[in-house]
Amino acid sequence: xxxxxxxxxxxxxxxxxxxxxxxxxxxxxxxxxxxxxxxxxxxxxxxxxxxxxxxxxxxxxxxxxxxxxxxxxxxxxxxxxxxxxxxxxxxxxxxxxxxxxxxxxxxxxxxxxxxxxxxxxxxxxxxxxxxxxxxxxxxxxxxxxxxxxxxxxxxxx
Numbered sequence: 134x135x136x137x138x139x140x141x142x143x144x145x146x147x148x149x150x151x152x153x154x155x156x157x158x159x160x161x162x163x164x165x166x167x168x169x170x171x172x173x174x175x176x177x178x179x180x181x182x183x184x185x186x187x188x189x190x191x192x193x194x195x196x197x198x199x200x201x202x203x204x205x206x207x208x209x210x211x212x213x214x215x216x217x218x219x220x221x222x223x224x225x226x227x228x229x230x231x232x233x234x235x236x237x238x239x240x241x242x243x244x245x246x247x248x249x250x251x252x253x254x255x256x257x258x259x260x261x262x263x264x265x266x267x268x269x270x271x272x273x274x275x276x277x278x279x280x281x282x283x284x285x286x287x288x289x290x
Contacts, residue, residue: 147182147185149261150171150212151271152189154287156196159215160203165288172270172287177222186228188253190216228260237262237281245278258282 150173157169171220175286176183194216197207207215219225247255259278261269268283269276276284 146267147184147226147265148176149186149264149266149269150176150189151186151257151269151273152192152196153272154270155193155219157183157272157288159193159197159207159212162203166286173186177224180224181226182226183222184226184228184261184264184266185219186257187230188256188260189211190219190227191260228264228266230256230260231263234259234263236268238262241279241281244280251275255279264265 154169154172156166157163158173160166163169194209194212196202197212197215198209200206220227222223226282238255241253241255241259241262243256245251245255253281254273254276258269258281261282266283270285270287272286274286276282
């Protein structure tokens with residue numbers, strides 16, 4: 134398995150943000166909205182590097198604009214405006230799969246016994262590992278299956 138830090142550009146501490154934290158921060162009706170929004174604002178104002186896997190941006194759009202999830206859902210324009218707001222942050226890195234990403238995903242599949250739709254979580258974990266994310270913030274307990282990645286729920290007390 135590849136070791137973290139193989140790419141020296143990503144040798145500093147970096148927090149990864151999973152979809153659910155983004156959704157909570159965006160949707161004012163969500164019970165965790167205030168706490169999630171405060172976490173993201175604190176992270177942005179800290180000046181520390183942070184990462185959103187590209188897959189989480191796409192998933193965010195799909196979740197917040199879906200009528201079966203939120204009533205009323207965010208409009209596409211609202212979701213796009215939120216995404217563009219995040220993209221304007223100079224300390225944000227968009228985690229896109231690079232050629233080295235496949236090695237991480239390939240190794241996560243057997244180690245976390247990935248099958249079916251769980252591959253989407255493995256994809257997020259592999260992108261984070263490929264960019265040497267030091268911790269992934271998520272409210273998804275299933276992400277803890279990836280032993281190679283430090284997973285934190287910053288919303289739990």
